[in-house]
Amino acid sequence: MSWWEYFKEALKGLAGHKVRAFLSALGILFGVGSVVAVVSVSAGAREQILRQLRAMGASNVMVRSLRSSGDLEKWKRARARTGGGLTVREADYFASRCELIDSYCPVKKLSARAKHGDLSVGGEVVAVRPAFLDTSGFSLSAGRFLSPLDERLARRVCVLEEEVSRAVFGPGGSLGQRVWIDAEPYEIVGVLEAKQVSERKYEVTDIAALNKRIYVPLTTGLARTTRDRLAGEIDEVVFRAKAGVDPRKLASAVGRFYEAIHGMAGAEAEERDYEVMVTLDLVKQAQETQRVFSIVLAAGAGISLLVGGIGIMNIMLANIQERRREVGIRRAMGATQSDILWQFLMEALCVCLGGGLLGLLLGVGLSAAINFWAEWVTDISVWGLGLSLSVAVLDGVAFGTYPAWKAARLDPIEALQYE
Numbered sequence: 001m002s003w004w005e006y007f008k009e010a011l012k013g014l015a016g017h018k019v020r021a022f023l024s025a026l027g028i029l030f031g032v033g034s035v036v037a038v039v040s041v042s043a044g045a046r047e048q049i050l051r052q053l054r055a056m057g058a059s060n061v062m063v064r065s066l067r068s069s070g071d072l073e074k075w076k077r078a079r080a081r082t083g084g085g086l087t088v089r090e091a092d093y094f095a096s097r098c099e100l101i102d103s104y105c106p107v108k109k110l111s112a113r114a115k116h117g118d119l120s121v122g123g124e125v126v127a128v129r130p131a132f133l134d135t136s137g138f139s140l141s142a143g144r145f146l147s148p149l150d151e152r153l154a155r156r157v158c159v160l161e162e163e164v165s166r167a168v169f170g171p172g173g174s175l176g177q178r179v180w181i182d183a184e185p186y187e188i189v190g191v192l193e194a195k196q197v198s199e200r201k202y203e204v205t206d207i208a209a210l211n212k213r214i215y216v217p218l219t220t221g222l223a224r225t226t227r228d229r230l231a232g233e234i235d236e237v238v239f240r241a242k243a244g245v246d247p248r249k250l251a252s253a254v255g256r257f258y259e260a261i262h263g264m265a266g267a268e269a270e271e272r273d274y275e276v277m278v279t280l281d282l283v284k285q286a287q288e289t290q291r292v293f294s295i296v297l298a299a300g301a302g303i304s305l306l307v308g309g310i311g312i313m314n315i316m317l318a319n320i321q322e323r324r325r326e327v328g329i330r331r332a333m334g335a336t337q338s339d340i341l342w343q344f345l346m347e348a349l350c351v352c353l354g355g356g357l358l359g360l361l362l363g364v365g366l367s368a369a370i371n372f373w374a375e376w377v378t379d380i381s382v383w384g385l386g387l388s389l390s391v392a393v394l395d396g397v398a399f400g401t402y403p404a405w406k407a408a409r410l411d412p413i414e415a416l417q418y419e
Helices: 003-015 018-056 072-082 088-097 132-136 148-153 162-172 218-224 247-261 279-322 324-332 337-374 382-408 412-417
Strands: 060-065 101-110 114-116 119-121 124-128 140-143 157-161 178-181 184-192 213-217 236-241 274-278
Touching (some): 018 279, 088 101, 088 236, 088 247, 101 132, 101 218, 119 162, 132 236, 157 162, 157 178, 236 247, 247 274
Parallel strands (some): 157 184
Antiparallel strands (some): 101 124, 101 236, 140 184
16 A cells, blocks of 8 residues: 555545544644644744843943942942942953953943933933943944044044934934933934844843943043042943953953952952953853753643644554554554554544644744744744654654554454454
């Protein structure tokens, strides 16, 4: 017999027990649907985390003042011990002597507020150097970024995020317009492209907040705007490692330097007024959390497929018991053991394939529901659908082989005598 004939015989056998075939396919249907949903959720989470990596810079090492990270009490205790905080001079000194650094940028978050006419311009005012563009991975949408001349002359110029520019000036553009920061006019010389916002559940840093900033030269911000007197000179320094340099190696060098300069050698993390963070480590922590979550979901989907496969095997065994006389007649008419085996194995495969195809539709529906109701980003890929369907077919082979083998081993004479 050809494969097509085996397939037609399998469909005829299943057509005689439609309800039974459908019920046996339900386990596979839900199992495949679960696999599709799990794969799509995991793929969506992975894409969100990769966005975080691109947004923060994979090779960046950040030194943050604990005040800027929000731990005020911890910062006060450390500040009382050191009497300092992060300074521009420290960052310049270290960068000039460390060969692992490609670029770096001190960052100061200002308490100043921006206005355009009578309209308040939403967003945080941040003082940075021109190197910020290299360390942050932002791209220009229009105009230019802050220049070394702006920094040296402490010019009153600024660069807006795309969202801020669009909210205040509309689609017409903001280049050449002015905003008032601490009652002084600043000319808008550039607009930065907005970075894609990640889901909060996968977020390592607040990308939405990064998309609502106004950037001014560091010297301008430190000299011309309102600052918190209790805070350090700067809030953060971002160091970018050279190509091929492990960021953790740079982080180790950064940590040793700041320990020495702040007199923190041997001090516990709670006693320090700063913290050193590696972007790659932060993202890997988020990946690990997502991986554990995916494993739990995948285990549930796997159990569902296992139960569905066992159900198919039980129903196939019962089916063979009822059709013993049919097997005997076919053997008496010249069918071989191989013909009988392939007939019943093909039936199991048809049940799993049908359940798998319906499961794909269920999985796509579940992914859409998760995206809509839970607001989780999902990513349905062709390979995910193919994987789910392949698992269903393998389930049919694994759990359909024994019943088919048992049917093929039936004695023809005993099978003909069965009533």
